[in-house]
Amino acid sequence: AQKVTQAQTEISVVEKEDVTLDCVYETRDTTYYLFWYKQPPSGELVFLIRRNSFDEQNEISGRYSWNFQKSTSSFNFTITASQVVDSAVYFCALSEAGHSGAGSYQLTFGKGTKLSVIP
Amino acid sequence: EPEVTQTPSHQVTQMGQEVILRCVPISNHLYFYWYRQILGQKVEFLVSFYNNEISEKSEIFDDQFSVERPDGSNFTLKIRSTKLEDSAMYFCAGGRDSYNEQFFGPGTRLTVL
Numbered sequence: 001a002q003k004v005t006q007a008q009t010e011i012s013v014v015e016k017e018d019v020t021l022d023c024v025y026e027t028r029d030t031t032y033y034l035f036w037y038k039q040p041p042s043g044e045l046v047f048l049i050r051r052n053s054f055d056e057q058n059e060i061s062g063r064y065s066w067n068f069q070k071s072t073s074s075f076n077f078t079i080t081a082s083q084v085v086d087s088a089v090y091f092c093a094l095s096e097a098g099h100s101g102a103g104s105y106q107l108t109f110g111k112g113t114k115l116s117v118i119p
Numbered sequence: 120e121p122e123v124t125q126t127p128s129h130q131v132t133q134m135g136q137e138v139i140l141r142c143v144p145i146s147n148h149l150y151f152y153w154y155r156q157i158l159g160q161k162v163e164f165l166v167s168f169y170n171n172e173i174s175e176k177s178e179i180f181d182d183q184f185s186v187e188r189p190d191g192s193n194f195t196l197k198i199r200s201t202k203l204e205d206s207a208m209y210f211c212a213g214g215r216d217s218y219n220e221q222f223f224g225p226g227t228r229l230t231v232l
Contacts, residue, residue: 044224106152
């Protein structure tokens with residue numbers, strides 16, 4: 001079963017528009033962590049934000065904001081006033097305790113949303 | 120700001136050959152991971168490593184794969200006999216705690232011919 005679903009494969013926006021990237025996750029754990037990573041054309045994975053399952057407070061950090069709703073298992077990410085440099089693939093990821101009990105929390109990624117910001 | 124480094128950036132090998140991908144994690148990280156990303160697809164977990172042993176591995180991480188942290192700084196992924204389907208970008212990652220964000224290296228692109 002797919003644990004992290006990013007239904008939007010590709011999105012195009014015009015510069016300065018706001019854009020929201022959707023993420024729906026599935027887990028049976030009561031404690032888990034959610035992340036957004038950015039993968040620009042150069043290929044590296046850049047950490048953006050992290051949220052704990054026990055903290056539903058939504059926050060804004062610069063042009064980034066996120067909306068975490070446990071009731072709908074969603075963790076959406078919004079970029080305000082998009083810029084060309086925001087063009088990248090954005091991955092939502094879920095972290096749960098490993099089954100071995102050894103305490104590792106591997107990341108399960110969604111398939112990513114490719115964002116293109118057009119000047 | 121400290122970064123995760125990976126070498127080489129690109130490795131081309133013949134099918135059946137052994138490859139070793141190297142990573143130098145951030146020095147105060149304790150948890151280490153390898154992920155791979157087949158071109159155009161999502162990032163997939165391979166293995167996690169803590170306290171000098173594997174703590175979790177995925178179905179992808181079969182007997183052809185092994186990891187090592189030989190000297191307390193380098194973290195290596197070895198593929199014993201490469202297959203065509205091993206062609207992918209391999210990312211090393213690390214974190215201070217098991218549940219905190221993981222910081223990724225720039226990746227090694229492995230091409231198996």
